Amino acid sequence: MAALIPDVVEDALVIVEPPSRRRWPRLRVWRAVVLFIAGAYFLIPIYAGLRFSFENDAGHLSLYAVKAIPSEPGFSAAFWLSMRLAVVTLALTLVLMVPTSVYVHLKFPRLRRLLDFVTILPIVIPPIVLILGVLRAAPLWLRASPYLLSLVYVILSMPFVYRSLDAGLSAIDLKTLVEASRSLGGNWLNTLWRVVVPNLRSALLSATVLTLALVLGEFTMASLDLWTTLPVWIYQFQQVDAHVSTAVSMVSLVGTWLLITLIVSLDRSQSRRARRRTKNS
Amino acid sequence: MTSATSDDPSSVSGPGATAPAAGGADVAVRRRRRSLGRALAPVAAMAPFSIYSFLGLGVPILAVIYYAFQSEQGKPTLSNLALVTHGSYLLGFENSIVLALITSIVPGILGLILAYAIATSRSTLLKRLVATASGVLANFGGINLTFMFIATLGSTGILTAWLSAIHLNPWNFGFNLYSFYGVVLVYLYFQVPLMVLVITPALGGLRPSWREAAENMGASSWRYWRYVGIPVLMPSVLGGMLLLFGSGFAAYATAETLTAGTVTLAPIQIGSLLAGNQLAGQENVGYAVGLGMFVVLALTMILYGLVRRRASKWLR
Amino acid sequence: MTELADATRTTEPAPAGARVGLEGLVRTYGATRALDGFSLAIEPGEFVALLGPSGCGKTTALRVLAGFEQLDSGRVTVDGRDVGKISAQHRDMGMVFQSYSLFPNMNALNNVAFGLRMRHQHAAQRRQKAGELLELVGLSDQAQKYPHQMSGGQQQRVALARALAIEPRVLLLDEPLSALDAKVRAELRDQIRQLQQRLAITTVFVTHDQEEALSMADRVCVMSAGRAEQTATPATLYSRPTTPFVAEFVGVSSRVPVEPVNDTVTLFGESCRVRPSDAGVPTGEVDALLRPEDVTVTLDATAKPFVTHKSFLGAITRVIVQVDGVAVRADVRSDVAADIELGARVRLAVVSRDVLVARRAPARPAPTD
Incomplete structure (x- = not known):
């Protein structure tokens, strides 16, 4: 009986087959809702802050505030x-x-x-x-x-x-x-x-x-x-x-x-x- | 080697004879020096960090504790502590704990949901985006956040305007941004991302093979969560919430700038005392409030350490 | 007909495990075809190993069988019934994963009892059953231990007990030994084989380790690029590989350039028959594939080939002989090899009179990634 030498083993140590899962459409809808609410909560204040920065007292768009900063x-x-x-x-x-x-x-x-x-x-x-x-x-x-x-x-x-x-x-x-x-x-x-x-x-x-x-x-x-x-x-x-x-x-x-x-x-x-x-x- | 040198008479009395002895002594000295160096190396290597930590953390804490028990005349006293466990200082603690509880449980749950939504998504772009954003937002607070929320939900804020356009102006329903619940709402802005940051690794530690093994043995999705997912995550979730509790309890800048110091919270009381708003004879009461905060947070973190130990065993 | 057969099978419990059929499985991930028309029939109670390099689709095949992967096309049957629509949850297949997949929040006993709990068995009953299974894998004394308190080998044995607890129709083993160290691996290998034979449970075992596959399985299916190359008993697979891939993947082969004339080639001065291969008879430039034990070495000072390497492997010694610029491996009994020095001139001969030939390849086909 010849000894079996596992010449190939080291070539094959890493499993590259991607682990994939079925996707439930229910999960996708749920995720979209969560992300939408989170997005709104986190983005609206940023938008508001930016908007306020580019406004003058009259509520019109203006660059005066940004321009005035350095001085x-x-x-x-x-x-x-x-x-x-x-x-x-x-x-x-x-x-x-x-x-x-x-x-x-x-x-x-x-x-x-x-x-x-x-x-x-x-x-x-x-x-x-x-x-x-x-x-x-x-x-x-x-x-x-x-x-x-x-x-x-x-x-x-x-x-x-x-x-x-x-x-x-x-x-x-x-x-x-x-x-x-x-x-x-x-x-x-x-x-x-x-x-x-x-x-x-x-x-x-x-x-x-x-x-x-x-x-x-x-x-x-x-x-x-x-x-x-x-x-x-x-x-x-x-x-x-x-x-x-x-x-x-x-x-x-x-x-x-x-x-x-x-x-x-x-x-x-x-x-x-x-x-x-x-x-x- | 030795025989070769002894054959040559000129070298016998020279370096050939003395070299071995000198070399031996040299090696011994070097070895001794090295072993001494080896013994001292850890001390030397750890010294800068240890000394810095002691001076930067230990000494200030000891100072707070020490002066909490000192009267203005420099005598040991318990009157500072007696003062902070009654009346408005006690109220400050109560409010701070309630605020911390609300802003740990609510964002804890919201953050978990958000983190799960992202962890199960396949979009690496989304994951990266959220990871970066969470890192930024979790350390966000104070003045920038205050301004953003004033611009959003202040009496002339944008969202206020949008909502009043559909006759839902929150200010007409008793909402006040510059109040306790305003502070809660604003705290969510950094507490939720903090939870996302803390819990995402734990969600990543949930091995797909656990789910598959459970499924394989006949568990439905719900029962997988009931028996495996939630119990395994529990220590991490609790740990995350404790961290949020600490962060909510300790936060000062946001509450101070949003309400101009008008809500009764322990950190705001310290700030006010430090700014010189103190009654004569009560100069050291701030240290007692500080000590109280320290005790609450130390208890929180001991609990945190306990649950974290379990979490790290399970989610390796 | 089949319905009738199914009916009889369900009324009287089959003594052996289930019969499994995988027919023309195709599974693609984007552009890659993980399974490309893979077929395999497994007899009840049989232990089949899926062997192949990483990326050959063996794990995908197992996961398809377990119900974790959807098929693009093809059919999976268990006892003749198509199980494609049945979710993993209801397939009754016990699986052991490569990474220790024990639930970290449960002790060994509760891990084993988990499947029974999902089947609504009484607490006392499942404890007893789980206890028995832990005994079966020799871990009765570890019942109260949590996974993080156990060694890798112990964890895999608990995982095996857990998979067996639900009395699965098919036992699926996904490289269960590859994370363990050599000694534990050998022990567990024997234990799995013994248990499988005792319980006569149909078993599919995925591995990239040919030694594991050949020593444990009744039959081995060598896979490459999402297809079955050859499915045969270990002995047949080793001695009569039907494709060049198998010849080179299983065991060791040396390639020697030959020129086929009709169905014969000349090797070391002797005429050999070309063995028919599944891949057909190749044309153009071809190599003969020779097992080291099929080549004999005799000292001969007049010969041109000479020995370049010797490696001692116990009873035998492998020598590498340079023949016209080609390295040929040959196994020699170690006592004989003692007389063969490096550089010695030797004469080579082939033992078997038929050889497998393959189109000349630039390099060995062992895929990397």
Whole structure:
């Protein structure tokens, strides 16, 4: 009897037959109704906000509010303050969270639970309570600086950033990647920068987007710390001209969305290209 | 190797003789250094995160707890706590809990339905769109949201205008956007997407083979849900609702900007106290309210941790 | 006639499992034809394996039989009755899935009892039955364990017990072993086979592992591109493949270029008859397909072929011999092979006097995706 050598097995390990299910027309109608109601609830306020931004007091379509934004008193100061805070927050967050998450995933998987716990605390602790404590505990020189807000925003963004990094790290075979790089002579910094980070690109992107959105929209802490960031300015300016306030709010909203869409689609086309490349080779 | 060097007299006293010893010592030192490094590496690697978290989270929380038990004169006291468990502060807590309950259960159910509608759809475009939109909307709140809703359902809002055109102006039926129920309506706008975000992975964790196995053994669609689908999803749904509870309970910006601080909610009371609206002798009462909020949320999250543990076992 | 036969069958319970007919099944997903006129007849109590590379349609065929997939055309019959209109829920087929499909919210006992619950059996009755089945698969002591507390092998055994609990007319196994490690896989393989023989239940087993298929099944149906290539007993399939695909997919074959004259070809200086193939006699450039054990190797310093590789496989050693630029695999008893060194000149001969030929292919047809 000859031994049977399963030469072919490795060719056939992946099942590619698509799992398909029957579709019930009932389900489709039901889905359409749900999506319609959800669409209306989520889109009408956006439409209303946009409409209000492009209206003058008489209720006629007008670009005056949008045009007036840059020249309104205090706007550009508030805008640039928000931008600076966003950049500082983002840099701090990534420098703090990326090496830590990678290290824990790689060397101390048991610490993941601890990290899970710590990074969920900012959700448990309401921003309003946190800023209450921060304003009481922070030294005076720090309280005098707007960057105190950045330091706190890092804490606020931890849940989102850690969770997307954690998901990204779980999705790749980090251990093998790192061991491969190390065995090929890469040092830790090289490995982190050239092997881990590129493989975490989507996770990093979503962490970035979430952090930026958080900082640019944060109102509670900024208003209580008495810094006129963009959201605080919008709120205050409402008394002067609600159309302009709404216009700024909608522009910042649309801007954030465009940014997200842009980053996500860039990432997608890049990964698609990468996939095509691996397929060709 | 050794014999080769000893054959050559010139090299005997040279590096050939000393190299092994020196090399050995070198290796030993390096090994010791490495083992020390290995022991310290985790500490060093975790230090930045740990220190930052302690300073940014631990210290402020400890400060809140500490000052909740301090009188203005710096003496330990329970009077702050006594104050917040009575009267208007108690009402603030009650209202906040009711608000959080409503805005966790209702959006919890709506979000589940929406997430299921999307998860069972085949359109990847729709899935992507909703995933992105949910991510954006779940973190949405505060001033932008307030303005959008004022433009929609404020007394001169667009939807108000549409509805009054068919004689259904909600303001004529007792609706007031700048009230407690206005806040509920607005909170749905970020709570539903948050639920969608939280529950979608759980829906994805429902394996098609469970459904097929159930069907195979004679279960109707309804009985599959009754015995498998709903029980399996239950921990995740509860977990999601607890998260919504926390988010609804803690939210400040939306309620503050929408009602200009006129609804009695615990976070708004803190904000008002922090802004200097406090009676003499009650300067530390804000910390007691903060402590109260912290306790409610800590309980919520302990529950959340428990149900999540079960969910992660089931939906791997 | 058939109605009468059905009637008699339903009045007296059939001792063996059901007879299953798959006739001209066609299932397309967009442009791909997952099933392209697939037919197979399964005898009552028979264990049939569907073997093929991924994407050959074997899983689709099984899912069609289970009622999870709709057909574009074709007919599925169980005991002569068309079951196309019957939903999966009412087909009475027990299925074991590749991924452990135990319900995570139920312990082993309740998982096994689930089908009985759906059949409205009393609690005490279903507990007893489920207990018996767990005993059958050797897991009585695990009855209270939840799936996440069990190993993969244990989970699959519970899944098997669960599928058997409803006393299905047909047992469907969808690569049940492929997620398990080698040792557990071998154990479970024997256990499934023994149980199947004991219960005499008609069984369809989908696998891409030829060793599994050949060692377990009464008959093996090799599939390719949505069609049945050959359906035969494992021995026949291995020794008398009727198509080149089967010859190369099952076991190992070496391709040696030959020039057919009428119905004969010359191989290593000897004349061999061309075995008729289902695919017809190919024309143009053809290769002979040779099993390693059909080729003998003799040391001969004057011969041109020489040994390039040797791999020890236990009782036998496989040597690869270079003949006119073609690699030919041959199995040699290991004690004999000890004398054959790498580079040694050898003479080759064929044992069997008829060979299968196939049109010359640029590469082996093992499909990837």
